[in-house]
Amino acid sequence: MKRIVLFLLTNIAVMLVLSISARILGIDRFLAGNGLNMGMLLAFAALIGFGGSFISLMMSKTMAKWSTGARVIEQPGSQDESWLLETVRRLSNKAGLPMPEVAVYDGAPNAFATGPSKSRSLVAVSTGLLQSMSRKEVEAVLAHEVAHIQNGDMVTLTLIQGVVNTFVVFLSRAAAYAIDSFLRRDEESSGPGLGYLISSIVFEIMFGILASIVVMYFSRKREYRADAGAASLMGDRRPMIDALRVLGSIDAGQLPKAMAASGIAGGGMMALFSSHPPIESRIAALQSEN
Numbered sequence: 001m002k003r004i005v006l007f008l009l010t011n012i013a014v015m016l017v018l019s020i021s022a023r024i025l026g027i028d029r030f031l032a033g034n035g036l037n038m039g040m041l042l043a044f045a046a047l048i049g050f051g052g053s054f055i056s057l058m059m060s061k062t063m064a065k066w067s068t069g070a071r072v073i074e075q076p077g078s079q080d081e082s083w084l085l086e087t088v089r090r091l092s093n094k095a096g097l098p099m100p101e102v103a104v105y106d107g108a109p110n111a112f113a114t115g116p117s118k119s120r121s122l123v124a125v126s127t128g129l130l131q132s133m134s135r136k137e138v139e140a141v142l143a144h145e146v147a148h149i150q151n152g153d154m155v156t157l158t159l160i161q162g163v164v165n166t167f168v169v170f171l172s173r174a175a176a177y178a179i180d181s182f183l184r185r186d187e188e189s190s191g192p193g194l195g196y197l198i199s200s201i202v203f204e205i206m207f208g209i210l211a212s213i214v215v216m217y218f219s220r221k222r223e224y225r226a227d228a229g230a231a232s233l234m235g236d237r238r239p240m241i242d243a244l245r246v247l248g249s250i251d252a253g254q255l256p257k258a259m260a261a262s263g264i265a266g267g268g269m270m271a272l273f274s275s276h277p278p279i280e281s282r283i284a285a286l287q288s289e290n
Contacts, residue, residue, distance in 0.1 A: 041170060041173060041174065042170065044169070044173075045166045045167075045169040045170035045173070046166050048165065048166075048169045049162050049163070049164075049165030049166030049167070049168070049169050049170075050162035050165070050166060052162075052165065053158045053159075053161045053162035053165060054158065054162065056158070057116050057154065057155065057158040058116050060114045060115060060116060060154065061101075061114055061115045061116065061120065061121070061122045064112065064114045064122060064124065065103065065122070068105040068107065068124065069105050069106060070103035070104065070105040070122075070124045071103055071104055071105065072101050072102070072103045072122075073085055073102050073103065073104065080130065081104070083135065084102055084104070084125070084142075085102055087138075087139050087142055088100065088102045088123055088142055088146065091139075091142060091143050091146045091233055092146055092149075094233055095146050095147070095149070095150040095229075095233060096150070097118055097121075097146065097149055097150055098118065098119045100113070100115065100121040100122055100123050100146075100149060101121070101122045101123070102122075102123050102124070103122060103123070103124040103125075104124065104125060104126070104127060104130070105124055105125075105126055105127070106126070106127050107126040107127065107128055108126060108128040109126055109128040109129040109131075109132045109133075109246075109247065109250055110125075110126050110128070110129060111123070111124060111125040111126065111129055111141050111142070111144075111145055112124055112145065113145035113146070113148045113149050113153075113154070114154060115149070115154060116154070116155075117155070118149055118150070118152065121149045121154075123142060123145045123146065123149075125138065125141065125142070129141065132246060132250055133243060133246050134242075136239045136242070137239060137242050137243040137246055138243075139234065139239060140230050140234060140239035140240040140242070140243040141230075141243050143229070143230035143231075143233040143234050143239075143240070144226045144227060144229070144230040144240065144243075145226075146229075146230075146233065147225070147226040147227075147228075147229025147230050147232075147233060148222070148226045148229075150229060151222065151225055151226065151229065153222045153225075153226065156218075156222070157215070157218065157219060157222065160214070160215055160218050161215055164211035164214050164215060165211065167207070167211070168204060168207040168208050168211050169204075171203065171207055172200050172203035172204040172206075172207050173200055173203075175199065175203050176195075176196045176197075176199035176200035176202075176203055177196055179195055179196075179199045180195040180196035180199060183195045212273060213272050213273065216272065216273055216274060216275055217272075219275045219276070220274065220275070220276060220277045223275075223276050223277055223282065224277065224282065224285050227240055227244070227282050227285065227286055228285075228286070228289065231286060231289070237286045237287075237289060240286060241283050241286050241287065244279050244282055244283050244286075245279075245283065247279060248279035248280070248283075
């Protein structure tokens with residue numbers, strides 16, 4: 001419930017910031033004078049920006065199972081599955097969380113946590129990770145994923161994504177409308193023209209790139225917090241450090257693009273667009289903790 005309230009308050013705050021900024025800068029008067037309804041644009045931006053992120057969050061667990069082929073462990077079929085369930089249960093209890101679903105999927109070493117809330121979450125590990133690490137290292141990875149749930153990282157990143165999406169939609173269309181109005185100032189016809197269509201696409205790409213940098217920055221920050229959370233849950237930072245070293249020495253599996261930021265390992269072509277910090281930086285951060 002607290003997260004839903006936060007979601008609604010953030011949505012309202014974003015609309016207020018955009019509305020006040022447009023009024024102070026005189027953008028609302030200019031756009032209104034050229035036929036653009038600021039209120040409708042704000043509502044549209046919030047609907048697209050937050051609506052898409054909210055739907056993705058609600059469907060995150062279902063899509064994760066479908067895209068990775070993850071099999072939820074209902075009844076343990078082996079000692080490894082029994083150990084996984086017991087380990088996640090113990091870590092969740094220590095974190096003060098309800099027991100999440102636990103799943104295994106076939107693939108290269110990786111793991112992820114997802115779900116729309118702390119009470120409806122999923123922790124999944126790949127067969128490759130189970131084969132590549134000792135049980136203590138796997139436990140550290142599980143603790144890292146439980147820490148993500150404990151921190152509410154899935155909802156937090158959705159809120160951030162929704163905020164930047166709203167800004168992207170609003171700013172790209174407002175800027176495109178202004179340019180189109182300037183280009184067609186001597187024409188008598190009303191309504192947006194070709195300049196609006198082209199400009200809105202260009203601006204949406206430009207602002208979308210900037211938005212990605214912001215979202216990935218927060219994604220990297222949450223990985224540091226989850227590493228520290230894993231060390232706290234285990235009462236020792238060494239297993240998490242060892243697990244990270246293993247991940248740094250092997251070819252970690254790539255999750256589907258929509259889930260890339262959810263995995264224990266990930267990256268990007270450039271540092272600014274990477275969902276995860278370098279393994280060396282994560283190890284150094286853990287080692288520097290008192």
